[in-house]
Amino acid sequence: MDALRRDVRHTLRSLRQSPGFALVAVLALALGIGANSAVFSVVNGVLLTPPPFSEPERVVHLQGNIAQAGLEDISLSVPEYFDLATLSRAFESVAAYRGGNLTLTGRDIPQQLAAVAATPSFFATLGVSPVLGRAFTEAEAVQGRERVVVLTDTAWRVHFARDAQVLGQTMQLDGEPYTVVGVLPAGVAYPAWAEMYVPFVPTETQRQEDQRGARFLSVVGRLKPGVTQDAARTDLARVALEMEEAVPSRYRKVGWSFSVTSLDEKVVGNVRGTLWLLLGAVGFVLLAACSSVANLLLARMAARGREVSIRAALGASRGRLVAQFLTESLVLSLAGGVLGMLLALWGTDALVALVGEALPRASQVRLDARPLVFTMGVSLLTGVLFGLGPALHGSREDLSVAMREGSRGTEGHGSGRMRAGLVVGQVAVALVLLVGAGLFTKSFLALRAVDAGFTPEGVLTGKLVLPSARYPDAAHKVAFQRELLGRLQSLPGVEAVGVTNLLPLGGRSDSSFDIEGRPQAPDEVWPAVEFRSVSPGYLRTLRVTPREGHLLEGDGTEGPDAPWQVVINKTFADLYWPQGDALGQRLKLHWDTAQWTTVVGIVDDVREWGLDTPARPAAYYPAAKVPTPFLALAVRAKSGGSPEALRTAIEAELRAVDGNLALYAVAPLTRLVDESISSRQVSALLMGLFAGTALLLAALGISGVIGYSVAQRTREMGIRMALGASRTRVLTLVLGQGLRLTALGVVLGLGLSLGLARLLDAMLYGVAAYDGWTFAGVALLLGTVAVLAAWLPARRATRVDPAIALRAE
Incomplete structure (x- = not known):
């Protein structure tokens, strides 16, 4: 311990004498360590921290598939859920839920709250x-029983100020009284957007066998x-056969x-690969x-060659010298780690804010014990990583050679190599990151250039939900739509x-x-059609262009016996009527x-699923014929x-x-388009930031090596110029x-890039992982940066006065 204390004191004195070196080294390390800690905090919160449930590895999502229709991972109907719960043998319990919204009234203005209707087995x-x-x-999941609600901690805080007497209080939701019976622990909400939970009470109609196609659970x-x-999966294959x-x-x-x-996998599967890639x-x-920093230490070691040689000559062992040099590097790395931790505090918040709602489990991201331990571990490892090589190199210099080279002010060949x-x-490293940044940027730009099929500029969107108590049937829903649309159009x-x-x-x-008139062959697979319930003005509002025929007409007053009409998209028409006879x-x-x-x-x-997903067959039905309580x-x-x-004016x-309805999720349509590709934008931005940092460090490294070489070769340059x-x-x-x-x-x-590019292939859109232009452009960029980085020290070398250089020694 005494030796360690002496080494630390010697290191601190030495660094005080070289504040510029210490500052540059600590800042470089802080940047690298802080960025790693920030990204690891996100990885830890999203991927490594288990959900706040008991034995979460035993919880799975169950969905249906209809291969003939090309439907995968679809919801289940009420009868299908009951079959699953009754026939399966692999599960301790099964629960169903559906997302929705409830309007909170009885306060200043109505508020729309995200609610989950779930079976009583949901929490267990x-x-x-x-x-x-x-x-x-x-007993409470029965029609006619008292309505009850379980709050998340967030809803308890926002709407009841964490009142400990909240149990038994009443909330007016969709015009009905709901009694608060429970509050979940802080940080517990599933799905993550949920604010409250109410019992799911299936109606008698939903329980009927003819409702097996009504899949919403x-x-x-x-x-x-x-x-x-x-x-x-084996057990569920048996259940599917029994249902058949x-x-x-x-x-x-x-x-x-x-x-x-x-x-x-259900929660974080979409971002897992991207987060590991960023880490x-x-x-x-x-x-x-x-x-x-290792380069800085080597340069510093060369300048201290005479000191090291004298210490060795006075009896310092190689191990003792290595210990001293490692102590110096560890002090630098720990200082960089402390500063990096401060940068990580800001960087973690910035990352979460940048990604926004595209990041699942964002509430779990914080700089807690595990990221702090990670930061300290990275700091120590970094100290050894950049310090061990220079320490071993400096401690093994031949004394007589070091003394002679030190007298000339030159650098040993081993140190230079x-x-x-x-x-x-x-x-x-810079090239690998630049290739990744280039591919992600080209992918993002390609996505931005995709024709979405509509014009989002100038459109404001919002959502609302019609409570079943006040809008129990199609007639009430259609009347509401007609009146609201008429008012807004005026x-x-x-x-x-x-x-x-x-x-x-x-x-x-x-x-x-x-x-009609085209029976489907037993072995024929028809992709499912995207269904949209739209008012006649909806497609005009989005400026969706009609290619043949006309858009939907009418205002819902045609009566129930009027013939149904539908508008389909080009993909639907080309797929099933390639001869161009789809109309009629x-x-x-x-x-049913x-x-x-x-x-x-x-x-x-119209890209209904996303800009990065090819257009699917789509059908637009009149909202007056197929009214829904969920309106956008x-x-x-x-x-x-x-x-x-x-x-x-709209509100x-x-x-x-x-007056009891709330308009929520109000946003320009352009923002929705931007948010749909925000994760790709963030990936490109972060990769560009990392690549730019690595490029800057590489440029400084080239400039430093050339500059140091020029300084050490001043005498040689003078001789060359003196000789013509x-x-x-x-x-x-x-x-x-x-x-x-x-x-x-x-x-x-x-x-390295060619070997790693295949990992990016699934994350790219519109660009090949081995895009030749990207690789060539990055190589050209690095060459340009290298010339610029070497230019200043090279210019300095040309200004050497031969007479002064020859007298320098």
Whole structure:
């Protein structure tokens, strides 16, 4: 311990004498360590921290598949859920839930709250218990019973200020009184957007056998102890066969099956690969930072060659010298780690804010014990990583050689080779990151250039839900739509207005179907059609272009006996009527209330699922024929007007129609488009940031090596110029050294990039992982940066006065 204390004191004195070196080294390390800690905090919260449930590895998601219709991972109907719960043997418990919204009234203004209607087994299946009160019971999941609600901790805080006497209090939700019976622990909410939970009470109609096609339930199951997911899949294959035998008209020859997905994969599966990739990328940044500091230490070691030689001559062992040098590097790394931790505090919040709602489990991301331990571990490892090489190199110098080289002020050949090797490594790391950044950027730009099929500029969107108590049937829903749309269309700043069940890029709402006069062969697979319930003005509001026929007409007053009409997209028409005779054809969705419907128009494709997903067959039905309680509103402002400026007027008209409804999720359609690709934008931005940092470190490394070489070769340069070498020849000589190092780094980096590019293939859109232009452009960029980085020290070399250089020694 005494030796360690002496080494630390010696290190602190030495660093005080070289504040510039210490500052640059600590900042470089802080940047690398802080970035790693911030990204690891996100990885830890999203991927490594288990959900706050009991034995979450036993919880799985259960969904259906209909191979013949191309439907995968679909929801289940009420009868299918009951079959699953009754027939399966692999699960300790099974629960169903559906998402929705409830309007909180009785306060200043109505508020829309995200609610989950779940079966009483829901909380036991997840493995969570309320921290206050209880969950709802089987007796409460019955029509006509007192309505009860379980709050999340967030809803308890926002709406009841964490009142300990909240149990038994009443909330007016959709005009009905709900009694609070429980509050969940802090941080517990599933799905993550949920604010409250109410019992799911299936209606008598939903329980009927003819409602097996009405699929709207999400299902979770808790595996029995010792039962694996593979065993559960085998069990569910048996359940699917029994369902086929019991209801052959629904399941025979359609390829019915169940899928099993772990809870973790369901929640974070979409971001898992991206987060691990970013963690690997920021690890490369740390390697570049370590290389820079190692180069600084080697230069410092060369300057201290005489000191090291004297200490060795006075009896200091090689181990003692190595210990001293490692102490210095560890002090630097720990200082960088402390500063990096402060950067990570800011960086973690910035990352979460940057990604936003695209990041699952964002509430779990924090700089807690595990990231702190990770930071300290990285700091210590970094100290050893960048300090061990210079320490071993400096401690093994031959005394007589070091004394002679120190007298000339030059650097040993071994030290020069190591510094050059570190620069080559920095260039290789920078190239790998630049290739990744280039591919992600090109992918993002390609996605931005995709024709979405609609014009989002100038459109304001919002959502609302019609409570079943006040809008119990189709007539009430249609009357509400007609009155609201009429009021909004008459506003002076409105060009067009419409409603739909789902906005573009908003997800799936699909159905299998039949075509009149075209029986489907037993082995034929028809992809499902995307179903949209839209008002006649909706497609005009989005400026969706009709290719043939006309758009939907009418306002819902045509009466129930009026013939049904439907508009389909180009993909639907080309797939099933390639001869161009789709107009006038009739189709029927596989709903029990659906009717044969005539195709009256064909429109351009709209990317309903996302910009990175090819257009699917889509059918637009009149909202007056297929009214839904979930409405998405789209209002286009007149040319030159701001859509955001319409919000106040829209909300006023909504209150005039029904003062108990709340318009929520109000946003310009352009923002929804941006949010749909935000995760790709963030990936490109972060990869670009990491690559830029590595490029800067590589440039500083090249400049430092060339500058140090020029300083050490001042005498040689003077002799060359005294013997007749031109300034251009000296400039070329110095620049050539930098370009040689860069060329070696580029070759090494290209090899690494080609090996790693295949990992990116699934994350890219519109660009190949081995895009030649990207690789060539990055190599050219690095070459340019290398020339610029070597230019200043090279210019300095050409200004050496031969007479002064020859007298320098």
